[in-house]
Amino acid sequence: MSDSAYHTTIHDLSERLVQAQRPIRILDALKWDNSIQQAFFDKQCKELPPVDTEYYQKNPLKFDPDKKIEEFQLIERAIRKELGSMSAVGKIMSRMCREYSTVVDMLKARGTPSFSRFSQQLYGSSDDVFYAGAPTLSNLAEMVSQTLHFIHDQAVNEEDEKRFTSTEAISILSERLAAYFGDDSPHVELSDDIVADAAAGAERIRLRENAMFSLRDLRVLEVHEGWVHLGTTLNGLRQPICTFLSKGPPSSTVTQEGLAIIMEIFTFSSHPGRMQGLTDRITAIHMAENGADFIEVFNFFVQQGFAEEESYFRTTRVFRGSTPTLGPFTKDLVYNRGFILIYNYIRLAIQKGLLTRIPLLLLGKTTLEDLGALSDLIDEGIVIPPKYVPPQFKDLAALSSWMCYSLFLNQLNLKRLAEEYKDIL
Numbered sequence: 001m002s003d004s005a006y007h008t009t010i011h012d013l014s015e016r017l018v019q020a021q022r023p024i025r026i027l028d029a030l031k032w033d034n035s036i037q038q039a040f041f042d043k044q045c046k047e048l049p050p051v052d053t054e055y056y057q058k059n060p061l062k063f064d065p066d067k068k069i070e071e072f073q074l075i076e077r078a079i080r081k082e083l084g085s086m087s088a089v090g091k092i093m094s095r096m097c098r099e100y101s102t103v104v105d106m107l108k109a110r111g112t113p114s115f116s117r118f119s120q121q122l123y124g125s126s127d128d129v130f131y132a133g134a135p136t137l138s139n140l141a142e143m144v145s146q147t148l149h150f151i152h153d154q155a156v157n158e159e160d161e162k163r164f165t166s167t168e169a170i171s172i173l174s175e176r177l178a179a180y181f182g183d184d185s186p187h188v189e190l191s192d193d194i195v196a197d198a199a200a201g202a203e204r205i206r207l208r209e210n211a212m213f214s215l216r217d218l219r220v221l222e223v224h225e226g227w228v229h230l231g232t233t234l235n236g237l238r239q240p241i242c243t244f245l246s247k248g249p250p251s252s253t254v255t256q257e258g259l260a261i262i263m264e265i266f267t268f269s270s271h272p273g274r275m276q277g278l279t280d281r282i283t284a285i286h287m288a289e290n291g292a293d294f295i296e297v298f299n300f301f302v303q304q305g306f307a308e309e310e311s312y313f314r315t316t317r318v319f320r321g322s323t324p325t326l327g328p329f330t331k332d333l334v335y336n337r338g339f340i341l342i343y344n345y346i347r348l349a350i351q352k353g354l355l356t357r358i359p360l361l362l363l364g365k366t367t368l369e370d371l372g373a374l375s376d377l378i379d380e381g382i383v384i385p386p387k388y389v390p391p392q393f394k395d396l397a398a399l400s401s402w403m404c405y406s407l408f409l410n411q412l413n414l415k416r417l418a419e420e421y422k423d424i425l
Contacts, residue, residue: 003381007241009082010089010382013075014244017093020071021100021247023063029107030321030329031193037312045308048294048324053111056321065108072097072104088373089242089382099249106321116289116327122250123330124337126286137333140340141282148276160271162212166190169213169221173205176218177226181388186230196317200229219269223390228260228362231388236364241382248365253331255367258338262346265339266392266399280304281332284318294324341368350403359393362386 032051040049076097083090099122106118126138135143164172170188178185191199191206197213198221199206205225207213213221236246248256261278264270284297292300297318301311321329342361345368349357360371360378363386377383392399418425 007382011241011243013079013082013093014242016075016078017096017244018247020068020075021249024068024100024103024107025062026103026107027320029059029061030110032316032320037316040312041308045295045298045312049319051111051319051323053323056110061107065104068104069101072101089377092370092373093244095251096244096249099251103250110321111323111326113326115322116329119321119328119330120289123253124333125330126282126289126333128337130340137282137336138286140336141279141286144279145276145283148272148279151272156271156273159215160273162214162217164213164215164218166207166209166211166213169207169211169218172218173207173221173226176222177205177230180222180226181230181234184234184388186226198225200225200233205230216269216271216274219267220264220274223263223267223269224260227388227390228263229256231386231390232256232259232362232364232366235362235386235388238387239364239383242364242377245364245366245383250331250334251367251369252365254334254338255342255361256338256365257334258340258342259361261335261339262342263390263392267390276304278332278335280314281317282336284315285328285330285333288318288328289330294319345371346399347403347406350400351407355396355400358396358399359386359389362389362393 032049036049036051040047076094079087079090079094079097102118102122106115106122109115109118124137126141127136129136167190170190174185174188177188186200187204189204189206190209192209194206194208197208197211197217205221207221233246236243239245261270264274280301284300287297287300294315298311298315301314302308306314317332318328346358349355357371357375360366360374363374363383366374374383378385
């Protein structure tokens with residue numbers, strides 16, 4: 001087979017995969033409508049929201065799940081037949097087929113005990129470890145929350161004042177993104193059907209109507225939703241052959257959200273309140289994994305100082321797709337899990353002299369395990385390098401200097417240092 005024919009074969013299989021996943025909209029399939037919120041508050045937040053298996057059956061998926069799984073199986077067989085079992089790009093696409101099939105299984109299981117188990121298979125559990133004997137994510141949340149508790153009030157300044165309406169935020173954010181993306185700058189618009197304050201799609205960023213934003217919020221949105229989520233989407237859409245890089249299964253969500261948190265930290269955009277919110281999500285999911293119901297998790301968020309409406313939205317993120325008593329949707333673990341995985345990947349890549357691998361994180365909707373193969377595919381001309389890369393990943397001099405010291409600093413015993421420093425702290 002000539003190179004041209006080989007590239008065409010990869011492209012055609014990639015397009016089949018892209019088309020097959022198109023009707024799968026995970027969050028749309030899991031969300032609760034406004035009537036559920038109204039019912040919960042009508043009962044003074046004392047009764048569980050009226051969501052059960054029948055609720056999801058009344059909101060059917062926009063595709064036949066059994067036929068969709070069969071479609072992914074057929075694509076995977078075609079990949080093995082046309083590319084062979086040892087093809088690097090074939091292995092990536094085959095794994096994506098299997099992962100999308102698991103996603104469909106999860107969506108079929110909405111409102112049942114199996115839903116949460118499929119979610120853990122795709123996004124992980126709060127009790128997962130990074131290696132044998134390592135702390136869990138729930139351990140991380142406990143430890144980090146204790147530190148954040150001491151510094152939260154001391155770190156607040158005028159940049160944290162929520163003084164911009166969503167309409168004003170659109171104007172500011174649009175101007176900033178235009179400076180970064182130029183003609184490819186996304187459209188920023190209002191939305192009344194998202195749980196989070198903001199969400200990014202392929203061509204737009206939506207801001208929740210009636211939300212208020214601070215200068216720091218807008219900087220976070222710029223680098224998190226813009227530089228990372230939109231940037232990787234646009235980089236994926238530029239791929240002439242491996243078009244599947246513009247679409248990401250849950251494994252790429254770990255990389256995406258972890259990379260977005262990394263960028264918040266590298267650009268000094270994040271803040272203790274933001275980090276507390278992310279660790280609170282781990283705690284809430286851990287509670288639900290251990291039997292807590294919607295009201296118990298809702299009360300946890302209220303105790304953290306959130307208003308009842310905000311506590312409802314945060315609790316809904318934990319139980320969407322499930323019921324108020326059957327365990328969590330664990331997607332919100334990926335922020336912290338992804339951050340830890342990517343931070344250590346960057347450190348190890350620098351230690352091994354593989355600096356050129358780091359910008360590949362922005363190549364599209366990638367996973368860490370595929371970066372080595374994607375580097376080879378760039379050398380073969382099957383994948384092209386990313387166009388939109390944040391400054392911190394374009395010039396790796398400062399980043400590599402930081403990480404070189406990080407490799408040493410992590411060898412120091414912090415408890416022992418605390419003893420040595422006790423007379424000056």
